[in-house]
Amino acid sequence: MRVYSKGIRKLIGLVIIVCVVGGVLGYQSSFAKSTNNQSSEHSPNYPENENGQTYGSSSDAASPETEPELISAIGIDGTAGYVLKKDLDGEQPKSPQDAIALQNNRSPDGRDIPLYDVEGTTVIGVFHVGGK
Known part of the structure; x- marks a missing residue:
């Protein structure tokens, strides 16, 4: 047992x-x-300005593809506004050789791009990208 x-x-x-x-x-x-990971189905629902451009913070985006057209930013003088995504992204390479050329031609001090109002038409300041 x-x-x-x-x-x-x-x-x-x-x-x-x-x-x-x-x-x-x-x-x-x-x-x-x-x-x-979040999919594009769950991308943020950004508001649109009178010109039909989406605007808001890029930190709400699940990926670069879901960022708004106008991304909130603070200018070099402290002004709050928006930068165009295409200006912020800059020229995109089409090949590895283009990427190397773009990298070699890039200023070590960065570059300045326009800072817009919410409508994306009036320049209200300058935003500095890259550099020190």
Whole structure:
């Protein structure tokens, strides 16, 4: 009778271990699915100005592709405004050779771009990109 009870104890212990491992694996799988990167379906709903341009903070964007057209910024003199995404991004290389040429021609002190009002038409200051 004693052998029988040891066998049952081992069997119960094995079942408990299998259940715990299965539960942990199931939880990790569902947790990983729920914490995937944000998709474009969940991109921020930026407001639009009178010209139809989106504006807001780039920190709300899930990726560079979902950034607004006018990105909030503070000018070199402390003025709050917006910079055009295309100005901020600058010229984009079309090949690795273009990338090297752009990098070599880039000023170590950075560059200045216009700071606009919310409508994206009136320049209200200057924003400095890069450099020191």
